[in-house]
Amino acid sequence: MQVSKLLWVKTNLKNKKLYIILVLLCITILILSVIFTIISTKTYIKHKKSSSQLWNISFVSGNYPGIKLSSSSENLVCGIATANFTNVTVSKSNFTTTGDGCVYELTLQNTGTIDASLAIISAQTPNESKCTTKGSNMVCDSITYKIAKDKLGNKLLDNNSVLPSGESMKVYLTVMYNGANTENTSQSGAGFNLIYVEE
Amino acid sequence: MNNKNKSMIVIILVLVIALITLSVAFAALSATLKINFGNVNQTVQTWNVGFDTTGSPKAATASGSSATGRSCGAATITATTVTIANTELSKPDDACRWDLVIKNSGTINAKITGITATNPTGTGVSCTGSGAQIVCGNITYTLAKNTGGSTLLSTSDTIPATTGNTLNVYLIAKYTSSTPAAEAKTQQNASFKITVGQN
Numbered sequence: 001m002q003v004s005k006l007l008w009v010k011t012n013l014k015n016k017k018l019y020i021i022l023v024l025l026c027i028t029i030l031i032l033s034v035i036f037t038i039i040s041t042k043t044y045i046k047h048k049k050s051s052s053q054l055w056n057i058s059f060v061s062g063n064y065p066g067i068k069l070s071s072s073s074e075n076l077v078c079g080i081a082t083a084n085f086t087n088v089t090v091s092k093s094n095f096t097t098t099g100d101g102c103v104y105e106l107t108l109q110n111t112g113t114i115d116a117s118l119a120i121i122s123a124q125t126p127n128e129s130k131c132t133t134k135g136s137n138m139v140c141d142s143i144t145y146k147i148a149k150d151k152l153g154n155k156l157l158d159n160n161s162v163l164p165s166g167e168s169m170k171v172y173l174t175v176m177y178n179g180a181n182t183e184n185t186s187q188s189g190a191g192f193n194l195i196y197v198e199e
Numbered sequence: 200m201n202n203k204n205k206s207m208i209v210i211i212l213v214l215v216i217a218l219i220t221l222s223v224a225f226a227a228l229s230a231t232l233k234i235n236f237g238n239v240n241q242t243v244q245t246w247n248v249g250f251d252t253t254g255s256p257k258a259a260t261a262s263g264s265s266a267t268g269r270s271c272g273a274a275t276i277t278a279t280t281v282t283i284a285n286t287e288l289s290k291p292d293d294a295c296r297w298d299l300v301i302k303n304s305g306t307i308n309a310k311i312t313g314i315t316a317t318n319p320t321g322t323g324v325s326c327t328g329s330g331a332q333i334v335c336g337n338i339t340y341t342l343a344k345n346t347g348g349s350t351l352l353s354t355s356d357t358i359p360a361t362t363g364n365t366l367n368v369y370l371i372a373k374y375t376s377s378t379p380a381a382e383a384k385t386q387q388n389a390s391f392k393i394t395v396g397q398n
Contacts, residue, residue, distance in 0.1 A: 025214040025215065057232065075306065075360075090235065093237075093240070116230070119229070126239070173236075184242050186240045191234050193233055194234070195230070
């Protein structure tokens with residue numbers, strides 16, 4: 001009797017686990033489907049007939065030293081942005097005075113045959129910092145990170161920005177210190193993901 | 200019960216395959232560009248510039264043909280001011296020299312923005328001059344950058360916060376008449392005050 005009771009409990013638990021996995025999978029697929037539908041305006045089937053279509057969005061590779069903003073102090077040290085195809089890594093920078101800031105000029109290129117549209121800009125917040133993000137602008141404590149279409153940072157890179165096939169555009173990464181901290185601080189892990197889809 | 204579990208497992212497998220297919224299709228139609236910022240450090244600026252007070256009150260290096268009628272008082276040093284105690288110089292070439300250091304222990308580059316001399320007191324003392332040199336009777340007091348006293352400290356002198364953050368200066372009291380004094384005269388409390396600012 002006890003053995004059959006144990007068996008019953010074991011089977012029931014196993015069923016519950018399976019149900020949970022099932023529900024989670026369904027939710028995941030639902031979310032992915034919604035995102036896929038929102039960001040994709042044409043289906044892959046349309047391009048099946050053309051064998052010469054090429055999808056290629058990237059940064060122009062190279063090392064790009066940061067340029068000090070005009071409001072910066074002499075002690076500011078800017079890093080170097082290293083662009084490698086779809087990744088950009090900016091090395092360490094050191095700020096000392098309110099107004100210190102570095103701008104990195106990069107070039108986005110569409111060397112494919114399909115026009116691209118910027119569908120999603122998602123920000124990665126740095127460690128142990130309180131951030132407010134809005135598109136390509138992120139403010140974390142006293143440090144501001146942004147991606148803009150102009151050097152002064154007034155025209156933020158926004159969703160639905162189009163990069164036609166065969167063309168390139170300048171984008172400017174800005175990191176700026178606007179605080180009056182009385183203690184040294186450090187942030188790491190800040191970043192942005194730009195997701196381009198066909199226009 | 201076994202058949203039920205088998206059906207659930209099959210459904211889960213189908214959903215997993217659907218999930219993978221959706222992910223692949225999503226990846227094929229999009230490009231993700233990643234921007235990562237390295238360490239962003241902020242260092243608090245400190246301001247600490249002035250005379251190095253180590254060894255105060257400081258003895259002088261005396262020079263001249265003999266010690267007769269010559270005595271050099273000690274120099275009391277604060278961060279901004281150096282004051283000489285009773286000093287007697289009574290014959291040509293008698294001199295007292297106090298070796299001083301202006302130090303920048305902060306993180307901000309500095310410069311000399313002002314030099315103010317205070318006349319010594321003593322019987323019958325009257326002075327001319329200002330800034331880094333005053334002439335008081337037969338004794339000339341100079342705040343200089345060389346031991347000979349020919350290069351005066353000036354408001355164009357800088358003290359960087361990094362390498363080379365000290366400036367050697369020499370307070371020199373010298374008997375400048377060509378004939379010995381008829382009687383010994385002691386002067387005291389001649390002083391020089393420096394003001395510094397950000398460079």
